[in-house]
Amino acid sequence: MPYDPSAIEARWQAFWNANQTFRTVEDRAKPKFYVLDMFPYPSGSGLHVGHPEGYTATDIVARYKRMRGFCVLHPMGWDAFGLPAENYAIKTGTHPRATTESNVARFKQQLQSLGFSYDWSREINTTDPKYYRWTQWIFLKLYNKGLAYEAMAPINWCDNCKTGLANEEAVGGVCDRCGGPVIKKNIRQWVLKITAYADRLIKDLENLDWPESIKTMQREWIGRSEGARVKFKIPSADAEFNVFTTRPDTLFGATYCVLAPEHPLVDKITIPAKRAEVNAYREEAKRKSDLARTDLAKDKSGVFTGAFAVNPANGKEMPVWIADYVLMNYGSGAIMAVPGHDERDHTFAKKFGLPIVEVVRGGAVPVAETAFSGDGININSGFLDGLATSDAKKKMGAFLSERGLGEPTVSYKLRDWVFSRQRYWGEPIPILHLENGSMKPLSESELPLLLPEVDRYQPTGTGESPLAAIDAWVNTKDSSTGRPAKRETNTMPQWAGSCWYYLRFMDPANDREPWSKDREQYWKNVDLYVGGVEHAVLHLLYARFWHKVLYDLGIVSTVEPFQKLVNQGLILGEDGEKMSKSRGNVVNPDDVLKDYGADAFRIFEMFLGPLEAVKPWNTKGLEGPYRFLQRAWRLFHEEGRRGEEDRFLPVADLPIADRELEKRIHKTIRKIGDDIEKLRLNTAIAALMELQTAIADAPVPRPRAALEPFVQLLSPFAPHICEELWARLGYKQSIAHAPWPVFDPALTVDDVVEYAVQVNGKVRGRIEVAAGAADAEVQQSALAAVDLGGKTPKKIIIIKGKLVSIVI
RNA sequence: GCGGGAGUGGCGGAAUCGGCAGACGCAGGGGACUUAAAAUCCCCCGACCUUAUAAGUCAUGAGGGUUCAAUUCCCUCCUCCCGCACCA
Incomplete structure (x- = not known):
């Protein structure tokens, strides 16, 4: 009976379970590691x-x-x-x-x-009341700190899932869950004030050991940009609005303004003659999903409201337009348009015949043709003329602040986190709505607020969750006053529990x-x-x-x-495509385990390539790790005759006679440790395979001093077979708590080193030199090893332990 | 369009700080063992040249550069993957 993973794996899994081998007990004497x-x-x-x-x-x-x-x-x-x-x-x-x-x-x-x-x-389990009690407890902490609030605003709504979504779940106008289109819907919702932490969420990324790409994604998602708020007045309508701009230095070049179609001021400022056109445009914009709005990005559209705003820098009148390229949920939902120095404004101005003024010199092409959005020197800008962009920004900031026309400010792409879901299977939000319209959090002692049973799970689609239908649950009493109250019927999003x-x-x-x-x-x-x-x-x-x-x-x-x-x-999948049911290329680990066992499976997955890399599966490739484990097994066993158990081979309790083997062991101990620390598990496995081959060359009885470290080094990768071998080596305790082998640095260096000898960059010979040999000695044997055709070397470069490069 | 990553044998990958490209494995070929097969063990396995050997030449997406020496550094370009994409 050769190596039999199914029997070995079942035995040790049962052993670990029965002995609670992996139960963690805090041991203050040891350093901790949380993985x-x-x-x-x-x-x-x-x-x-x-x-x-x-x-x-x-x-x-x-x-x-x-x-x-x-x-x-x-x-x-x-x-x-x-x-x-x-x-x-x-x-x-x-x-x-x-x-x-x-x-x-x-x-x-x-x-x-x-x-x-x-x-x-x-x-x-996040759905366990013993767990979500504390999720609700943290929610109350957020609420009491003023970081959770109720709001009524258009949010992302997935009509498939019949629920509101956070911005993060609706990237690209598509529902993160079902892939369906996301529309805007005005509903009551709970929101968490994540924006209050925006700066810290960016800054603290610095000290994290995270992939740079993830840090970049977070930074870009938070989208911090420095600029200024500028107040524009519309005298005819006795109205004013704010814009956010990162280029206050170009204010003299602003020739029109654009409000988002949803901007609350639109009704008030639109002149009667334009009303019908404006309303039609707003209707159209409302019907478009975000997806459609960005899809139509190539062609800009917009409508003039008939109103004029005053440029606070030069007092000139500027037409006020609405256009869907301005988004209500960024900045203040309104922009000043500087077509000379912003590509989007330039495209829009060209299409609608709006004036283009150059206020920053530095572009290679006239601004009438192409916007220049780089830094330069201000012109046509009154008190900013001659200033460089960064100075002009500061001076304009000061100018606006002094006159109460605006001030430097920071804007973020990050929105507050829409935290309520109009669905059943989530944590109930522990808030009461009182008769007087106010809200009251439950007290901590009233937690957990249990998720009640419902007759129908169907989402209502009205902005209320199925919980709203349970009168007996919804209608309750404020426990401290005894007065009637209604429970909050929205639930928390899936992200709550994992926070x-x-x-x-x-x-x-x-x-x-x-x-x-x-x-x-x-x-x-x-x-x-x-x-x-x-x-x-x-x-x-x-x-x-x-x-x-x-x-x-x-x-x-x-x-x-x-x-x-x-x-x-x-x-x-094996076809190099993403695994999916529809493609039929999904591999079920159960099938693999049945044929090869968990140890081979684990080794194979790590051996596929670097952990971070995208890599294709190949079931045939499992043969390699499986054969390796069989060979490892045979280091210890002689195969039994038909139907007989394998015989455990005798082990020699003597020092390792073969110095090369001994060195190989010490080098491998060092390498496996290094590789695991750096998560280079594929190369660690290659090294274990090489060590196996080296030990197999040793005659039986093989030295314990070689076999034991091999089992120890292999055990994190293939724990079942190693427990079995460890036990057969005579140990009663699990190898999981055996000490990691220690290498002797002196035994990780070779006694004799081979050097390649290069002549003009080509390898022309090889020499063997004692490890600590002086450069002169290395040079001498290198020169003796190659034929230079009688020429004198111009230069000789010696790289310790590697090669000698001779230039002639 | 912008940002990031990658491109090495038939395939997955290795080369950790500029120093002998292809570790380890899969697939393939040959041999040993066997009545035979499976399993196992041993050998070969980038291309070209060569009757074969020995040797040599070329070769890490393409082209150029720096260097005694480049998969590795610099420039130009191509392809693929990932992320973002009217964010004012």
């Missing part, structure tokens, strides 16, 4: 081969750090609120809780079959507080966080925001939640 996966939404289709990629990488790190003497926190849980289970409930009537439970069971079974060393005693789950893992069973201060101060923040890039401006931004609020409240001691972030690359 976390982005916890999954337990979908009905179970795990696909992409999930275990990141999980395997973190598991290898967790096992390695444990062996290096760290107290490791490596937990797993379920981000289980969300639409799929609810949509399934609408179709079938199955309670989302039931769907969630069975999906979680399946996910958990699959994860356990891969041998991950999670501390399952810390498992959490703080990494904190709950520190102290998951605490029923007095979300986590104890003591535990939080030990674990601090996540040392290594691995997950998909798709959360760049969603979860990762929201969680950072909540963490900073918690920091300000003094209940966490760190400024940032995730110190180091790594994004694993997508695993594509």
Whole structure:
């Protein structure tokens, strides 16, 4: 019976379970290491081969750090609120809780079959009232700090999902969940004031060990831009409006203004003769989704309102237009148009015959032809003439401030976070609406506010959730006054639970507080966080925001939640396309495990290529890791005859006789450690394969001093087979807590070094030289090794331990 | 359009600080073992040249440059992937 992964893996998984091998007990004497996966939404289709990629990488790190003497926190849980289970409930009537439970069971079974060393005693589920009690508790903290407010404004609405969405969920005018179009809808909603943290969310990125691309995405999403607010008056209508501009220095070149079609002032300023045209345009703009509005980007449209504003710099009259290229939800929904120095304004001005004035000199082409948006020297600008752009900006800022016409200001692309959903399967928002129209938060002692049972899960589409239909739940009493009150019927978005789950893992069973201060101060923040890039401006931004609020409240001691972030690359199907049901190229890990076992699967996924890279799956490729594990097994076993058990080979308890083998072991110990620290798991596996080959060359009985470190080094990657071998080597304790082998630096250097000898850049010979040889000696044997055709070398370059380059 | 990343054998990839390109694996070819096959073990496996060997020449998307030496640094261009995209 050769290497039999199914029997070995089942045995050790049961052992780990029975012995609670991976239960984390805080040990203050040890340094801590918190390594976390982005916890999954337990979908009905179970795990696909992409999930275990990141999980395997973190598991290898967790096992390695444990062996290096760290107290490791490596937990797993379920981000289980969300639409799929609810949509399934609408179709079938199955309670989302039931769907969630069975999906979680399946996910958990699959994860356990891969041998991950999670501390399952810390498992959490965001839909558990014991968990969401504290999600609601944090919401109350936000509310009481003035960071959660109710608003009535047009927001992104997905008509498929029948719910409002956050800006982050509606990128490109498309619903993040279902891919359907997003329209604007005016509904009552809860909003979190993430914009109050915009500057800190940008600034604190500096000290994070995150991929630069993710930092850039967050910076761009927050979209900070410095500029000025400028007040424009419309004397005929006795009205005024503000614009935001990053180029106050070009105010003298502003020749018209544009309001967003939704701008509240439009009705008031539009002259009667233009009213019909303006209204028609506004209707048209309203009907367009954001998607359509950006799709039509090539051709600018707009309508003149008939009103004129006064340029505060030069007193000139400027026509006021409306156009859908100006967005209501950025800046103040109005712009001053400087066609000479802004491409969009230039296109618009050309189309509608509006004047173009040059106020910044520096463009290569006249501004009548092409806008010049770079920096230069002001002209035609009164008191700004002759100033460079940056000075002109400052001077105009001062001019506006002095006269009360505006001031320097900062604008952000980031919007406040629309936090309510008109759906059932989410955390109820713990707020009461009183008869007098005011609101009152529940007290902490009234939490959790349980999600009630409903008869129908169908979303109403009216801006109320299915909860609104449950009269007995909605109509309640204010517990302190006994007066009638109505409950808030919106629920929280799926992102709520994941905003703080990494904190709950520190102290998951605490029923007095979300986590104890003591535990939080030990674990601090996540040392290594691995997950998909798709959360760049969603979860990762929201969680950072909540963490900073918690920091300000003094209940966490760190400024940032995730110190180091790594994004694993997508695993594509064998056809090189993204895995999807419709393409039929999805690989189910269960099938792979059946044929090759979890250890081979883990090694294969890591061996595919660099963790961060996008790479195609290839089931045939599993043969390599599988054969490697069989060879590893045969280092220890002689194959039994038909039907017989393999015989465990004798082990020599003597020093390693072969100095080369001994050096190979020490070099590999160093390399595997380095590689794991840097998450270069593919090259670590290659090194283990080489070590296996080297040990196989040693005659039986093979030295224990070679076999043991091999098993130890392999164990984070292939834990089951290594537990088995470790036990057969005579150990009673799990290898998971065995110490990591130590290398002797002296044994990582070669005694004899081979040098390549180059003549004019081409390798013409090879020499072997003792390790510490002096340059003169190296040079001498190099010259003796090649034929220079009687010429004298012009120059000789010696690269220690590598090569000698002779120039003739 | 803007920003970021990448391009290396038939394939996945390696080369960590400018120093011998192709580690490790898959696929393929040959051999050993076997009645035979599977499994296993050993050898070969970028292209060209050469009867074959030895040797040599070329080769890391293309072209140029710096250098004794370039997959690695610089310039120009091509292709692919990812992100953003009227943000005033």
